[in-house]
Amino acid sequence: MTVKRLQNFINGEWIDASTDKFVEIINPARGTVLSEVPMSTKADADAAVKAAQDAYPDWRNTPPVARARYLHRLIELMEDNFNELSIVQTTEHGKTIDESRGETRRGIEMIEVASGIPSLMQGYNLEDIAHGIDEYAINQPLGVFCCIAPFNFPFMVPLWFLPFAIACGNTFVVKSSPRTPMSQVDLFKLLEEIDLPPGVVNLVNGANEAAEALMDNPDMKGVTFVGSTPVGRQIYRKCGETGKRVIVQAGAKNYVVIMPDAVLEESTMVSLSASFFGNAGQRCLAGGNLLVVGDDEAYKRFMDRFVEGASKIRVGDGLDESVQMGPVQNAESKQRVVGVIEKGIAEGAKLTLDGRELNLVGDVPEACFLNPSIFENVTPDMSLAREEIFGPVASVVRAKDLDEAIDIIHDNPYGNASSIFTNNGKWARQFQHDVNAGNIGINVGIVAPMSFFPFGGRKDSFFGTLHGQGRDVIRFFTDPKIVITRWF
Amino acid sequence: MKLNTMAGVMSFVSKIENDSASFYRNYAEKYPELESIFLSWNKENSKFEKNIKRTYYGVITDTLESNYAFQGLDTDDCNFETQLPEDADSSEAGKKAREIEETIKNFYLKAAQLSDGLMADIPRLFRKIAKKREERCQALESL
Numbered sequence: 001m002t003v004k005r006l007q008n009f010i011n012g013e014w015i016d017a018s019t020d021k022f023v024e025i026i027n028p029a030r031g032t033v034l035s036e037v038p039m040s041t042k043a044d045a046d047a048a049v050k051a052a053q054d055a056y057p058d059w060r061n062t063p064p065v066a067r068a069r070y071l072h073r074l075i076e077l078m079e080d081n082f083n084e085l086s087i088v089q090t091t092e093h094g095k096t097i098d099e100s101r102g103e104t105r106r107g108i109e110m111i112e113v114a115s116g117i118p119s120l121m122q123g124y125n126l127e128d129i130a131h132g133i134d135e136y137a138i139n140q141p142l143g144v145f146c147c148i149a150p151f152n153f154p155f156m157v158p159l160w161f162l163p164f165a166i167a168c169g170n171t172f173v174v175k176s177s178p179r180t181p182m183s184q185v186d187l188f189k190l191l192e193e194i195d196l197p198p199g200v201v202n203l204v205n206g207a208n209e210a211a212e213a214l215m216d217n218p219d220m221k222g223v224t225f226v227g228s229t230p231v232g233r234q235i236y237r238k239c240g241e242t243g244k245r246v247i248v249q250a251g252a253k254n255y256v257v258i259m260p261d262a263v264l265e266e267s268t269m270v271s272l273s274a275s276f277f278g279n280a281g282q283r284c285l286a287g288g289n290l291l292v293v294g295d296d297e298a299y300k301r302f303m304d305r306f307v308e309g310a311s312k313i314r315v316g317d318g319l320d321e322s323v324q325m326g327p328v329q330n331a332e333s334k335q336r337v338v339g340v341i342e343k344g345i346a347e348g349a350k351l352t353l354d355g356r357e358l359n360l361v362g363d364v365p366e367a368c369f370l371n372p373s374i375f376e377n378v379t380p381d382m383s384l385a386r387e388e389i390f391g392p393v394a395s396v397v398r399a400k401d402l403d404e405a406i407d408i409i410h411d412n413p414y415g416n417a418s419s420i421f422t423n424n425g426k427w428a429r430q431f432q433h434d435v436n437a438g439n440i441g442i443n444v445g446i447v448a449p450m451s452f453f454p455f456g457g458r459k460d461s462f463f464g465t466l467h468g469q470g471r472d473v474i475r476f477f478t479d480p481k482i483v484i485t486r487w488f
Numbered sequence: 489m490k491l492n493t494m495a496g497v498m499s500f501v502s503k504i505e506n507d508s509a510s511f512y513r514n515y516a517e518k519y520p521e522l523e524s525i526f527l528s529w530n531k532e533n534s535k536f537e538k539n540i541k542r543t544y545y546g547v548i549t550d551t552l553e554s555n556y557a558f559q560g561l562d563t564d565d566c567n568f569e570t571q572l573p574e575d576a577d578s579s580e581a582g583k584k585a586r587e588i589e590e591t592i593k594n595f596y597l598k599a600a601q602l603s604d605g606l607m608a609d610i611p612r613l614f615r616k617i618a619k620k621r622e623e624r625c626q627a628l629e630s631l
């Protein structure tokens with residue numbers, strides 16, 4: 001059987017990449033080959049930027065309300081194809097079907113907010129800044145932007161940026177993840193259907209060569225990136241050198257603090273399972289370190305329930321509706337996580353729940369699967385506590401009180417998210433005020449900002465000034481032009 | 489079978505709504521005194537299913553605990569027969585309908601309780617449909 005080769009979408013047309021290098025996209029739950037993705041070249045990326053640049057003058061002159069109407073049509077098409085879009089995410093990534101549907105919904109929510117652009121993009125003015133003189137700030141688009149997408153939320157993440165960018169009057173290029181490109185191809189089929197002018201949105205499939213070319217192109221006005229901290233740091237540096245705007249949402253190692261008074265109801269335990277093991281731990285908002293405050297009795301009471309809950313999680317093919325956790329995205333990811341587990345043991349942590357011992361639902365190949373793992377006796381200096389694992393592994397650290405817990409959190413290089421579970425308002429308020437992280441959860445395990453709020457991030461988790469989503473991203477995709485008028 | 493995930497619950501809700509709808513559709517004609525009530529419930533069931541699916545697709549996001557929100561829900565607690573003996577009279581049909589409605593009501597109530605605080609608008613809708621099921625039981629009682 002011939003495997004389908006993915007194409008790029010450039011200037012309103014599906015075209016083959018100018019390469020003979022292809023990578024197989026494999027369903028991690030089944031081991032079957034789904035498609036082949038081209039490793040697009042610099043020439044392909046440059047063609048996409050040129051198409052976007054050519055489309056820009058007319059597109060920026062299209063009234064915002066007319067630009068928003070394209071987005072309304074896209075929402076309608078996405079609702080009509082909701083399930084199909086979600087199934088593709090599960091097959092190429094491995095996440096459960098509920099998680100994929102959640103990703104699809106989040107994507108649609110971005111477009112819903114962006115379609116309010118006639119209000120969101122408005123500038124401001126003041127009469128009589130001096131006698132008879134008025135001043136205006138008009139928000140104008142800038143040109144071509146791009147998104148370099150990650151593998152873990154392959155459908156949603158480009159939608160943190162694309163709808164806002166084009167609603168503002170910019171044009172856009174997505175460079176899909178070379179590991180999970182198929183859901184972007186499906187999104188672009190819908191973008192093709194809404195009949196945007198050619199070149200307003202473009203898709204380039206590939207890896208480093210295409211990404212580098214997008215960043216090097218002098219017509220590229222800004223870059224958005226979601227991915228690891230080392231790569232994010234390079235992109236930030238490169239964009240600084242070339243004078244491009246940049247949003248880099250990078251790695252994370254999120255602490256979840258359990259205070260002695262935390263309500264250990266079923267819903268709390270469920271929330272923690274979802275935080276640590278949802279998306280097989282492959283999300284920048286996943287709980288990584290569990291910081292338990294209190295005496296031995298409180299600790300044991302909590303840990304017994306946490307370990308029991310994790311050990312019962314059903315792991316298998318995400319399309320099976322009884323499955324609660326899918327595989328990690330590929331076999332290399334699994335080997336990397338296994339390496340982290342071995343290192344944790346060598347560093348002296350206690351492996352209370354060993355996810356390498358597989359207990360899978362159904363007849364699935366083992367290559368990409370891990371069950372949840374839990375380490376105890378983890379100290380803040382261990383690599384388990386400091387490094388992003390991006391897999392279903394929870395590291396449990398202990399602290400005597402909240403002050404020590406906050407010190408431990410601040411000792412970590414990352415600052416993406418942090419949560420506290422407590423019933424004490426004073427502790428919650430102190431946590432919210434003091435903890436240096438971009439997203440804070442109070443009795444919430446996954447602190448994912450809605451589309452109408454910015455997606456925060458601090459320290460090594462974020463590079464840039466303005467964030468994705470919300471009003472921040474409108475400012476990112478526009479520049480205020482000041483007009484001062486006087487009439488004689 | 490254990491139902492762990494929201495997706496699993498959705499599929500099961502479709503099944504029980506369709507199964508009970510087909511019971512009402514199949515027997516409406518046979519029992520003229522129950523015909524109008526059975527036909528209206530047949531129609532209402534598809535509305536329930538549609539409302540639940542719309543709510544699910546409307547609220548599901550990647551941060552909801554949908555993969556873990558229904559621990560303890562079991563399809564075995566919601567088994568019901570939709571066949572009547574050939575010679576069953578209308579009172580037996582009414583009794584069977586009451587059993588079906590009672591079983592479905594209890595399923596929705598348990599699902600609502602388990603997902604409280606975790607699944608946004610879903611528990612509220614489940615309780616609303618359970619209430620409608622209770623009203624059906626009362627209507628059958630008064631026949």
